[in-house]
Amino acid sequence: MADEELAYATLGELGARFRRRELSPVELVRAQLARIEALDPSLRAFVTLTADQALADARAAEAALRRGAAGPLTGVPVAYKDLYATRGVRTTAGSALLADWVPDHDATCVARLARAGVVVLGKLITHEFAFGIQFPGHRFPPARNPWNLDHIPGGSSSGSGAALAAGLVAGSLGSDTGGSIRGPAALCGIVGLKPTYGRTSRAGVVTLSWTLDHTGPMARTVEDVALLLGALAGHDPADPASSRAPVADYTAGLGQPIRGLRIGVPRDYFHDGLDAEVARAFDEALAALRGLGAVVEGVEIPHIWDSWAFMAIMLAEAFAYHERDLRERPGLYGEVLREKMLAGALITASEYVQAQRLRARLADAMAAVLRRVDVLATPTTPAPAPTFATVLDPGFPFARSNMAPFNMSGLPALALPCGFSARGLPLSLQLAGRPFDEATVLRVGRAYEQATDWHRRRPPLTP
Amino acid sequence: MTLDEVRARMRAAGVEIPEDRLELVRRLLTDALGPIRALDARAAKALEPAVRFDAAAPRDVDGG
Numbered sequence: 001m002a003d004e005e006l007a008y009a010t011l012g013e014l015g016a017r018f019r020r021r022e023l024s025p026v027e028l029v030r031a032q033l034a035r036i037e038a039l040d041p042s043l044r045a046f047v048t049l050t051a052d053q054a055l056a057d058a059r060a061a062e063a064a065l066r067r068g069a070a071g072p073l074t075g076v077p078v079a080y081k082d083l084y085a086t087r088g089v090r091t092t093a094g095s096a097l098l099a100d101w102v103p104d105h106d107a108t109c110v111a112r113l114a115r116a117g118v119v120v121l122g123k124l125i126t127h128e129f130a131f132g133i134q135f136p137g138h139r140f141p142p143a144r145n146p147w148n149l150d151h152i153p154g155g156s157s158s159g160s161g162a163a164l165a166a167g168l169v170a171g172s173l174g175s176d177t178g179g180s181i182r183g184p185a186a187l188c189g190i191v192g193l194k195p196t197y198g199r200t201s202r203a204g205v206v207t208l209s210w211t212l213d214h215t216g217p218m219a220r221t222v223e224d225v226a227l228l229l230g231a232l233a234g235h236d237p238a239d240p241a242s243s244r245a246p247v248a249d250y251t252a253g254l255g256q257p258i259r260g261l262r263i264g265v266p267r268d269y270f271h272d273g274l275d276a277e278v279a280r281a282f283d284e285a286l287a288a289l290r291g292l293g294a295v296v297e298g299v300e301i302p303h304i305w306d307s308w309a310f311m312a313i314m315l316a317e318a319f320a321y322h323e324r325d326l327r328e329r330p331g332l333y334g335e336v337l338r339e340k341m342l343a344g345a346l347i348t349a350s351e352y353v354q355a356q357r358l359r360a361r362l363a364d365a366m367a368a369v370l371r372r373v374d375v376l377a378t379p380t381t382p383a384p385a386p387t388f389a390t391v392l393d394p395g396f397p398f399a400r401s402n403m404a405p406f407n408m409s410g411l412p413a414l415a416l417p418c419g420f421s422a423r424g425l426p427l428s429l430q431l432a433g434r435p436f437d438e439a440t441v442l443r444v445g446r447a448y449e450q451a452t453d454w455h456r457r458r459p460p461l462t463p
Numbered sequence: 464m465t466l467d468e469v470r471a472r473m474r475a476a477g478v479e480i481p482e483d484r485l486e487l488v489r490r491l492l493t494d495a496l497g498p499i500r501a502l503d504a505r506a507a508k509a510l511e512p513a514v515r516f517d518a519a520a521p522r523d524v525d526g527g
Contacts, residue, residue, distance in 0.1 A: 211514055240517070306502075311495035327478075339484045343491050346472035354499045356512035363513065397490060 007035055007167030008458060011076050011224040014170060018065055018075050025058035025065070025075030029119055032077045036121065036168050038463040045143045045163040047082050048123040050089055057119040064117055072227055074117035078171040081157045082123040083130055084110050084215075085204040093206045094126040094156075096139040097325060097332040107204025108236045109173055109215050116231040121169055124159025130180055130208045131156060131318060132337025135392060142388075145188060146459040147425055151385040154184035160218045161188035165426075165459055171228050172218045177208045178310060179380075179403030181216050182415035182430060187385035189417045189426030189457065191445070192218040193225045194403075196436045197410030198243030200229070201236035209317035210241075211356075212310065212407045221455055222416060222446040226250040229438060248439045254446040259293030261444060264373030269304040270402050275383040281419030281427040282379045288451050289377070294444070299373060302365040307405040309355040311398070316352045319344025336394055363409040370411070370434045375444050378402050380415040380428035402430060412438045414445045417454035426454075464493045 006028065009017070017023040033051050040046050054077070061075030082092050085103035092098050106114065114120075125143050127133050133155060134142045143158040145151040146166040153162040157174030161184025164172055174181035176194040185192030193216045200215045207213060217228035229250045236242040265286065271279065286296050318341050319326070322333075330338055370376070379402060390396060406413040411432050418429035429448065433441035449455055469489050473480060480488055 306498040308494055309496075309498040311491065312499060315491070315495060335484075336487075339480050339488060340491065342478045342480050343488045345476040345478045346469065346488070346492060347495070351496060351499050353512050354502055354504065355495075356514050357504075357507065357510045358498055358502060359513040361507070361510055394484070395487060398494070400494075 003031055003035070004167070006031055008220065009170065010221050011073065011170050011219065011227050014076050015072050015074065019070065025061040025119055026055065028075070029054050029058040029077060029121070032121060032168065039166055039168065039461055042149060043144055043146060043162050043166055044141050045124050045159040045166065045168060046079065046122050047092055047094070047125045047140055047159065048090055050120055050122045053089070054119050054121045061117050061119060071116055073113065073231055076118055076170050077121050078113065078118045079121045079124050079163060079169045080110060080173045081126050081160050081175060083126050083175050083206045084173055086110055086123065089123060091123065091206070092140065093130070094128045094134065094140055095332070097329065099139050105204060108201035108238055109232050110204065112232055113173070118171070124163055124172060127156035127158055128334050128337050129206065129322070130175055130177060132334050132340060133391060135334055135336060138334050145385050146461055147189065147385070148423070150387050151425060152187065152388055152391055154187035154385060156180040157184045157218065161185060161190060164188065164190045164218060164220055166461055167458070170219070171224060174216060174218045175205055176214045176216060176407065177212045177314060178407050179401050181218055182380050182403045182413060185218055185415040186380035186428030187426060189454070190218060190220050191222055191225050191414070191416045191455070192216065193229060193414045193438065193442070194406060194412065195229060195233065195438055196243070196412045198241050199245070199412070199436060199438065200232045201239040201242055203236055203238035207321050209314040211317065212314055214407065222414070222442055222449050223251065223254055225414070226254060226442045243436070245436045250439055250442055253439050253443045256443055257293060258289070258444050258447045261294045261375070261440070262373040263289055263294045263296045263444070264299035264369060264376045265296060266299050266301045266304065266369070266376060266378065268300060269307065270378040272400070273382055274379060277421045278379050278381070278383060278427055282429065285418040285429045285448065286377065289444070289448060292447050292451060297373065299369050299376070301369050303358070303362050304405060306358040306362050307408055308400065309358045310404040310408050312347050312351055312355040313359065315340070315344035316347045317344070359408045362405065366405070366409045366411060367435070374433065374440055376432045378430045380430040384421045384423070384425035384427060406432050411435060412441050414441050416445050416449060418452070419454060420457070464489055464496065
């Protein structure tokens with residue numbers, strides 16, 4: 001297998017090659033470290049590279065393979081959004097405030113993947129505190145989009161999206177408060193899953209907004225995301241929001257046909273201001289799903305425009321979390337992030353509570369629609385990736401999001417590639433499902449992915 | 464929301480935001496509070512907030 005093929009191999013392919021002794025985890029790690037050294041200076045996905053730890057992890061994986069004790073993720077190279085605490089490895093949250101923080105513990109998700117035998121290559125840059133993009137002069141520069149370096153990779157799991165699209169890692173962890181897993185997945189042409197609220201632990205992940213924060217996997221295929229979810233899901237007593245709902249086998253149903261499944265398409269809100277290329281790619285995706293036997297029908301979600309109250313909740317909770325540092329050390333926050341967070345101080349207690357009431361009503365409305373259909377389909381983002389020049393304008397508005405309704409409702413939502421713009425930028429399909437029914441969402445996503453080749457395309461990278 | 468209302472809220476909250484950034488904050492709050500201002504709280508008396516307290520939930524009060 002050529003180096004390029006190896007860099008873009010799926011988790012399933014890597015595991016199979018390890019077990020057949022055609023490839024060793026140490027050999028793979030060395031190849032990945034060389035690729036990172038060549039490509040990351042222009043991509044800037046990594047904030048910390050843990051080469052020595054990766055080689056130690058790989059040797060341990062080789063020993064497990066020799067003992068016949070390997071699981072599906074043994075030896076696969078991953079890296080984590082730098083919002084996840086990693087014991088002994090600095091965890092910056094993309095911020096000057098935490099630039100030198102070295103946790104003495106692992107986030108639960110990190111610990112679970114360690115138990116599954118993954119090889120950790122390092123930490124990936126996140127937007128500052130998962131909210132504010134790094135402006136020029138910030139302690140850490142922002143990651144760039146492998147499909148076009150002038151464009152943003154999306155955020156806040158920006159490094160995760162860029163590293164996966166560039167073949168620097170085979171899997172990653174992101175976090176998603178209003179679309180921070182699905183946004184970079186969409187703009188970088190990879191796959192990201194925001195599981196149901198409570199499905200995967202938030203313990204040890206730096207908080208942005210307690211009631212909206214989700215953790216979840218990012219990878220290049222739906223199957224890989226399912227494999228990672230299988231290792232991550234399950235109750236965690238360290239996370240007060242963690243659910244005791246039974247954990248499914250997320251890969252078991254992936255090959256099943258989707259004939260007869262009902263796919264609801266809500267156009268109100270989700271198609272407002274939609275880019276023409278995104279609209280065309282989305283309609284073609286629906287046609288492909290129909291071709292697979294799914295029943296595609298329009299649906300209305302009452303109160304969907306109340307989704308924007310998400311911002312009131314996020315701002316108020318983010319300010320509550322950061323208030324002391326914002327007041328005592330404001331210079332350690334990027335200017336634009338600081339002002340967005342200070343806006344949270346301007347939301348009254350009553351407004352916060354009203355936003356949570358609207359959220360309850362919206363969640364009920366979405367659940368009611370999902371009693372009539374099996375999944376919902378929408379474009380993940382209304383447009384392809386914007387340029388840095390666009391978003392670094394301090395007046396650039398916080399755009400309305402097609403992803404935030406699923407943070408408000410807590411429903412599982414998957415982003416996967418569904419085409420490219422004329423300028424070669426990825427476009428993305430979002431599939432959402434019933435609470436804790438990630439299996440059906442992944443099944444539909446996998447069926448669509450297998451009927452298309454978008455996930456096999458690679459960005460034009462040169463060192 | 465007007466810029467004067469933003470300034471009044473800043474005074475009440477005890478925070479300072481540079482004058483040249485107030486328009487950004489005004490737009491952010493206008494978007495965020497739009498659905499809330501449209502809610503007729505009297506007509507939705509039975510609607511409870513999504514956040515519920517669970518007396519039995521385990522929690523780490525140190526945030527670790």
